Structure formats: C-alpha cells, structure tokens
Amino acid sequence: MSGTKGTLSVESENIFPVIKKWLYTEQDIFVRELISNGADAITKVNKLAGIGEYKPNPKEENIIRIEINQYDSTIKFSDNGIGMDADEIDKYINQIAFSGASDFLNQYKDEADNQIIGHFGLGFYSSFMAADRVEIDSLSYRPLSIPVHWQCDSQMTYEMEKGKKDQIGTTVTLHVDPRAKYLNPEYMERIINKFFAFFPTPIELSFIGEPTDTNNRYGTRRVNDTNPLWIKRPEECRNEEYIDFFQKAFKTGTEPVLWVHLYNEELGVKGLIFFRNKESFELSIDGQVKLYSNQVYITDDAKGFIPEFLFLQNAVIDCRELPLMVSRSAVQKSENVNAITNYIVEQIAFKLYGTFECERDFYESIWDSLNPFIKFSCLKDKLFASYIEKFIIFKTISGKYVTLKEHLEDIKAKHENIIYYISDDIQQAHYINTFKKAGIDALFMTHVVDQPYIKKLEVKDTNLRFNRIDSDFCEALKEDLTEEAQKLAEKDEKILTEMFNGLIEDKHLSIKASRLITKELSSVMVLNEEERRVRDTIEMYKATGMDVSKFSYGNDVLLLNLNHKLVEYLLKNPTDHDLSHLVKLHLIDIARLGQETLEAEQMSAFIDRSNMLLELVIER
Numbered sequence: 001m002s003g004t005k006g007t008l009s010v011e012s013e014n015i016f017p018v019i020k021k022w023l024y025t026e027q028d029i030f031v032r033e034l035i036s037n038g039a040d041a042i043t044k045v046n047k048l049a050g051i052g053e054y055k056p057n058p059k060e061e062n063i064i065r066i067e068i069n070q071y072d073s074t075i076k077f078s079d080n081g082i083g084m085d086a087d088e089i090d091k092y093i094n095q096i097a098f099s100g101a102s103d104f105l106n107q108y109k110d111e112a113d114n115q116i117i118g119h120f121g122l123g124f125y126s127s128f129m130a131a132d133r134v135e136i137d138s139l140s141y142r143p144l145s146i147p148v149h150w151q152c153d154s155q156m157t158y159e160m161e162k163g164k165k166d167q168i169g170t171t172v173t174l175h176v177d178p179r180a181k182y183l184n185p186e187y188m189e190r191i192i193n194k195f196f197a198f199f200p201t202p203i204e205l206s207f208i209g210e211p212t213d214t215n216n217r218y219g220t221r222r223v224n225d226t227n228p229l230w231i232k233r234p235e236e237c238r239n240e241e242y243i244d245f246f247q248k249a250f251k252t253g254t255e256p257v258l259w260v261h262l263y264n265e266e267l268g269v270k271g272l273i274f275f276r277n278k279e280s281f282e283l284s285i286d287g288q289v290k291l292y293s294n295q296v297y298i299t300d301d302a303k304g305f306i307p308e309f310l311f312l313q314n315a316v317i318d319c320r321e322l323p324l325m326v327s328r329s330a331v332q333k334s335e336n337v338n339a340i341t342n343y344i345v346e347q348i349a350f351k352l353y354g355t356f357e358c359e360r361d362f363y364e365s366i367w368d369s370l371n372p373f374i375k376f377s378c379l380k381d382k383l384f385a386s387y388i389e390k391f392i393i394f395k396t397i398s399g400k401y402v403t404l405k406e407h408l409e410d411i412k413a414k415h416e417n418i419i420y421y422i423s424d425d426i427q428q429a430h431y432i433n434t435f436k437k438a439g440i441d442a443l444f445m446t447h448v449v450d451q452p453y454i455k456k457l458e459v460k461d462t463n464l465r466f467n468r469i470d471s472d473f474c475e476a477l478k479e480d481l482t483e484e485a486q487k488l489a490e491k492d493e494k495i496l497t498e499m500f501n502g503l504i505e506d507k508h509l510s511i512k513a514s515r516l517i518t519k520e521l522s523s524v525m526v527l528n529e530e531e532r533r534v535r536d537t538i539e540m541y542k543a544t545g546m547d548v549s550k551f552s553y554g555n556d557v558l559l560l561n562l563n564h565k566l567v568e569y570l571l572k573n574p575t576d577h578d579l580s581h582l583v584k585l586h587l588i589d590i591a592r593l594g595q596e597t598l599e600a601e602q603m604s605a606f607i608d609r610s611n612m613l614l615e616l617v618i619e620r
Helices: 015-023 029-050 086-094 100-107 123-129 185-196 239-249 278-283 308-312 328-332 337-358 360-365 367-380 382-391 404-410 429-438 450-460 483-500 529-543 565-572 577-593 600-619
Strands: 004-007 064-069 074-079 131-139 148-153 157-162 169-176 203-208 220-222 258-264 269-275 289-293 296-299 314-319 393-395 401-403 418-422 465-468 509-514 523-527 556-561
Touching: 029 064, 029 074, 029 123, 029 169, 029 185, 029 296, 064 185, 086 131, 086 148, 086 157, 123 131, 123 169, 185 203, 185 296, 239 258, 239 269, 239 314, 258 337, 269 337, 269 367, 278 367, 308 367, 337 360, 337 382, 360 367, 367 382, 367 450, 401 404, 418 429, 429 523, 450 465, 465 529, 483 509, 483 556, 483 565, 483 577, 523 529, 523 577, 556 577, 565 577, 577 600
Parallel strands: 064 203, 289 314, 418 465, 509 556
Antiparallel strands: 004 157, 064 074, 074 169, 131 148, 131 169, 148 157, 203 220, 258 269, 269 314, 289 296, 393 401, 523 556
C-alpha cells in the first residue's frame, strides 16, 4: 500500500477540545476506552471463529497487554483480536463519525449477541487526553492482509502507511509527557483495577524502566480477576466466597450481615448487594455502589438508575445492555431502567421476607444493622415499603423483637393503639425502669430515621398514636380507683397544688397528682406528646439561629405519685415547713432530671439540697 496523509474527517472543527472538556469527565477514562476497544476486537474474532469465518490458533490465549516504557515515554495497548486493514482504519479512525462496533453488529446481527462494549473510533480518540501523538499498528484477520501503521498528532493530521506487524491484532502506542503519571505502573494498575478488576478478558501489565522501591516488583503480571463471584449462579456460591469478595471488592475488614445475589438472564442483570453491619454504618452512612456493564466498571454515581436507598449499602451491579456511557444522564435513559430498578427492589424485599419467615432468630440477631436501612428505604421507595413494612420489627423493653402487628396485639388490653417508644435509652432510663416495673411494654426507636418513620405510620393509620415514653403515659400507669378513692385523690391533688404554689416560677408548669401502679416513682415531668413534638421542632429551628421567641413551648405537668412515701409525707406533715420545703424542691428537680439536664444554678442547688437531706437523715 502507498502512504497517505490527511486531516481527520469530523463535523466539528476540532474534536480534541470536545473530548477533553465535554465528552469525558475524567482524564483516566482513556484507559477504559482503549482496553474496551481491545476487548471488542477479541470478541469480534471469537464470533467469527464461532461461525467458521476464522480459524484461531488453539494455543493462543485471548489477552490484552499494556506495556509502560519509561525510557521512551510510551504506553502500548495491544490485543490479539480481529485487527484492521487500511480501509477499516480510514473508515473507523480517519472518519470519526463511524462506529466499528455498530457496523459489526449490523453485519452479523443474526449470529452475534450484543457483547460489543465499546465503539472503536470516537472512544479511541480519548487517548489524546493523555498523549500528544498516537500510533496504531494493526494486522487484519483476513488472509493476505497487509499490516498498517497509522499515526496522528493533536493537530488532527495523520499519516498512514504499510506497517511491520506480523501478528493478527492491534497495538495502540501513546507518546506521553515524560512526567506523566501514567508512566507509573502502580498508578496504571489502580486505573485498570477501577474499571477492569473483574473483566472477563485477561489483562497483562508490564513495565520497562528504572526500578524503584515501589515499582521494583513489576515485570509482567496479570492484574484482573476474570471470573468474579456475581457471574456465577447463586447455588454455586458458598458463604465464605461472598464474605471474601465483599472484603476484597470494598477493601474492608468487616463482614456483611446479609447479601442478595442478583441473577436475571432475561433482563441482563447480575450482581451482589451486601448489607453492612451496624459498626460500618456508624463509621459512614454512605455505602458503595459500583455499576458495571459486561464486567467493565461504568460509575459509582448511578442515581436515577439504581434505587436511591441502595446507596446506603455496598453493591456491585452488572447490566449487560448498558453501553459504556460517558454521562450519568445517558445511563438514566436506558430503556430497561424501570424493569431493572423494580427487579432489584423486589429481590431485596424477597430476601428480607425469606429471612424473616424462615430464619426469624437470625433476622432478629442482625436487626440492629438492618434497622436504619429498611426504615429509610420505606420512606424513600413506595414499592419497597409495600413489600417489607409487614416484616419491620422493633425491640421492646421486655427484650423481645416484635412486628407492629404483634405489638398492637400484645398491648391491646392495656392501651389499645397507643404505642410507647424510647428515643434515648440513657436519658429516658428512669421511665424505662418504671414501665418495666409496671409491666408496660415500649419500643426502642432510638435512630434518627425513627422520627420520620413514626410520622409515616401515623399518616398511614390515623388510629395509631405514638407517645414517647416520657409523654402522656399517665393513663397507662394510673391505678383503677373506686369512685370514693378517686374523690380522695382529687382532694389530695388540690392540697399538693397549694403546697407547691410559689415554688415553681415556670408559668407553663402545672401540678397533678395520681395514684400510680408503681410505688418507686415519686415525681415525673409529663408533656403532651403533640406539644413535645412542637417543642422539639422549635429547638431544632433554634439551633439553626432562627428567632423562636414567638413560638409557644406548651405546658409541662409535674405529676406526683400519691402512692410514694415522699408524697405521703408531705400530705401527713403539712406543718413541718423546713423539711417539707426541701422535699418539695427535690421532687421538682428529680422530675426535671428524668427529662432534661438541669441548668448550672439548678444543679448546684440540687447537690446542696441533697447534702442537707442526707445530714437530716443522719441526725434522725
């Protein structure tokens, strides 16, 4: 063939600024494109061999080789695929608008399934993101083909002539700046592992250059796993393999508590979803979701394609029909997005349902790790919520795990449709102990996601009422009194109200007295649940700097237990002013401590008063 020179044929005046500034969002992407092109070439030649149009060397392994040469500042990407002749290079390289992969599929659409992952042509030009000059040496699989040498610089002028390549395949040589980071074999290996850690075609990386402490171990080595766990059928995998894959793929020493193996040939979706443990959640609420296409990494930012709630977990999802898109918007426009998303949601829900039904004890043992994820998912995804809400469980203060339905049945006789819950097991420890002694159950709902989830449940069922354990619990703890006993209690309440007048400066605090079923509780602060929620909202706004002076905080109730000895003492010794005064002040502070922290002056007075009461005990 005679040598030719020319200028690349493109509609834009200069394709390279477009490539560098718009088409690709990260410079490293050229590695993905060139390896993908090599993989396409190998796929094509294998398809041709399968239909009898090419006879391969049975001793030759399909492989992609990458050679870094620091001495001449080059990086070579070689494959032993289909190769190209001069006409094909002119069509697919010199005329950038064409796509070799698309043409190949059109020609062999009846024999070849859609496994061509790249587009040799436009994707090839991403190499100019790293190189100022690029060469191609190629030999076509066709008999009597003439090898071709092609080179081009960033000015878009090319030369094409007869080459010297004697093996079928293609080698792309990038001439880079001697200071380029891509000449570092460790950096190159990191890029390869990002995109091709689980690629089905073997990738070999070799290094020629001055040895250092970090690269001395490099010679020639395989850098990818060609048979990742997710491409196997679930029944072929062992638990140990899932754990090992999780730790290697996500570089963690922790173990997942549960996993879902996606395997749907019809949709072309395979993958692994791992449920992280509680400790991992506490370190970082965000998980890692890696999207692949035919074992080629695409992105870890696939919002709009993967259910949003899934980003709390770690997952690898491989979609066969997903091309190597260069933007997230293109990923979101895939025709199968809805079907794939629904399939993923269903598989997660079915896994949780199956674990709940068949392994209830195990399900309960991992619930602390599942809890925030499942509730958040129900808030974000209606489809998921419709599947899983019946199998959300809650830990009770009695130590059991129950579904909402089970709990409502348990409390039906005592306080139907009123659910008491704990939001802070330390701050509300006094109330928890009181409920336990009274034989009244409550649910632990201490995670930040529980408050919006409570609102969701109340909206869904207007008959349900959630009361925090320190709010509106009086009715549950009151004794059933005869009419006469109730009148006596009301009389005592009036006496106590008069006793405490003047001691309480807070105009929003009122005094109530009742006979409670527990004798250990002397006094507590009680706030209406709705008013408490308003108060919490006001405090939240206050923390942001908003002026909340016009908002009302609602009314607190100081509830005195007529069955406690201290309250009985006050009623029996109305003239013992000094000691009664100390007891009344102490009852107020004890009630406050059960719900909030005392202010500095209040705490100091409480400690002084405690010492005085102890001195009186000793003296008596």
